[in-house]
Amino acid sequence: MAENIFDCPLPDENGFFGEYGGAFIPPELQVIMNEISSSYDEIRKDSDFLNELADLYQHYVGRPSPLFHAKHLSKKYGAAIYFKREDLNHTGAHKINHCLGEALLAKKMGKKKLIAETGAGQHGVALATAAALVGLECDIYMGEVDMEKERPNVVRMHILGAKVIPATHGRRTLKEAVDTAFENYLKDPVTQFYAIGSVVGPHPFPKMVRDFQSIVGVEAKEQFQQITGKLPENLVASVGGGSNAMGLFTAFINDESVAMHGVEPAGRSLEIPGENAATMTLGKPGVMHGFKSYMLQDSNGEPQEVYSVASGLDYPSVGPQHAYLKDIGRVNYHYVYDHEAIDAFFELSREEGIIPAIESAHAVAYALKLAKENNNGGTILVNLSGRGDKDIDFVVENYGDKYGIK
CATH class of the missing domain: 3.40.50.1100 (Rossmann fold)
Structure with missing residues (x-):
């Protein structure tokens, strides 16, 4: 991997890009986010981790x-x-780039399960793939409308061993899938790792996903x-x-x-x-x-x-x-x-x-x-x-x- 892939001055130590970003979350969840941030800061400087990820990028992702x-x-x-x-x-799709990084990080942190939202299903498929590769359970939350619309990706996730859990409220699309995933993550943030599917969410995820991508x-x-x-x-x-x-x-x-x-x-x-x-x-x-x-x-x-x-x-x-x-x-x-x-x-x-x-x-x-x-x-x-x-x-x-x- 290129030396400068993780070398960016933003966000600041609190996760802000100017006035945007940060972590607006309950105190008990902030403790978990701090642990993730600390672990990420360690592995992104770890040559063994970077070499493992680079090898997977070349020989697994292509x-x-x-x-x-x-x-x-x-x-x-x-x-x-x-x-x-x-x-x-x-x-x-590009989603596999950060899913592999997040899955490896979760494994090193001792997590048991990866969870995530997905809209078109590409993040869900990529995370289910990464979970199978590293040996973790995987739950994917997806809006009912999107599950019908993107049926081939739902089938792929099932084949890969993931559970696909429908979001049934509101418009039953991506926003509702995120709502449902967050609700279930808050029930057990200790053994689960929420592998957010984009450069969104509380710090450190906007930074972390950007770095991997x-x-x-x-x-x-x-x-x-x-x-x-x-x-x-x-x-x-x-x-x-x-x-x-x-x-x-x-x-x-x-x-x-x-x-x-x-x-x-x-x-x-x-x-x-x-x-x-x-x-x-x-x-x-x-x-x-x-x-x-x-x-x-x-x-x-x-x-x-x-x-x-x-x-x-x-x-x-x-x-x-x-x-x-x-x-x-x-x-x-x-x-x-x-x-x-x-x-x-x-x-x-x-x-x-x-x-x-x-x-x-x-x-x-x-x-x-x-x-x-x-x-x-x-x-x-x-x-x-x-x-x-x-x-x-x-x-x-x-x-x-x-x-x-x-």
């Missing part, structure tokens, strides 16, 4: 993931478009320079909680010539509350799930109901480092509607032979917009965070007629 020049789309849109192929990782940007930066001799002009990644975006962005944050673009879901409408998950566009600072960040809120200041065609982006808040990067102007945040993401899903499939996850298709859609706007060419590097196997049945059932699939 890292480094390739960097692919999308020549057909590049020619069509007049910009050099590249994809970081996280969809080719074992389990089909930063291998994406470290690799991409080296690969892009080897291929082109320079840095990319633009980075593009989808943002729900924000782990794949932070994974790509971290290595480039100090490179001022590189513009960074986070893409969130506008769903069916930005005007109707509950019909989008455009946190950075419409939200304001608030606290939920143990951390402070931008949050979509109802009239009482509670988390607003949200929606996205992409189950993995269906969350009313965002990682605190993203909120900080928005405020200081280092990252530009944009939105893409459902229909634009589905158009991009099919366009990438038919132009380059790559079927993306719907989450990743949001980033692809914005990258194509950016290419159109950039009349003088330019370079765009997209984090293709996951593959679309999990979405095929849903897409065909709901959008197949439009694209000639009967």
Whole structure:
């Protein structure tokens, strides 16, 4: 692993990125978080741990993931478009990067069970995989709506030996899965390890997940320079909680010539509350799930109901480092509607032979917009965070007629 993968000045010792982050949790849970933070600070400097993780990244995950020049789309849109192929990782997405790190940490801490939430199921599959590898029990909490929508991933989790527990309240999607997972974690935080699936939650999870995911940007930066001799002009990644975006962005944050673009879901409408998950566009600072960040809120200041065609982006808040990067102007945040993401899903499939996850298709859609706007060419590097196997049945059932699939 690159030497600088864990070398970032933020957050501060209390887990804050500026005013965002921290740990807004009960005192008894703070004791557990302190133990996790202390153990993480030890293992991230431990050469044996880092070597074990690097070996798994190479021989188990298949890292480094390739960097692919999308020549057909590049020619069509007049910009050099590249994809970081996280969809080719074992389990089909970037999630395995932090799941292996969290599973190894939990094992070293003597935990007996890994628990987590999942939306699209990619984090759930990755954590179930890691749990099987290191020999821990695994419970995955998933909204009933998402369980039906992402049935292939539910089956994968069962095959891997995990229990998939439905969240049955509210809209029965990702936010409710997080609620249910936290409730059950609080019942036994001593023997269970909550392996949070993004750069969200109380400190140290936004830092820890970012660190494990930063291998994406470290690799991409080296690969892009080897291929082109320079840095990319633009980075593009989808943002729900924000782990794949932070994974790509971290290595480039100090490179001022590189513009960074986070893409969130506008769903069916930005005007109707509950019909989008455009946190950075419409939200304001608030606290939920143990951390402070931008949050979509109802009239009482509670988390607003949200929606996205992409189950993995269906969350009313965002990682605190993203909120900080928005405020200081280092990252530009944009939105893409459902229909634009589905158009991009099919366009990438038919132009380059790559079927993306719907989450990743949001980033692809914005990258194509950016290419159109950039009349003088330019370079765009997209984090293709996951593959679309999990979405095929849903897409065909709901959008197949439009694209000639009967």
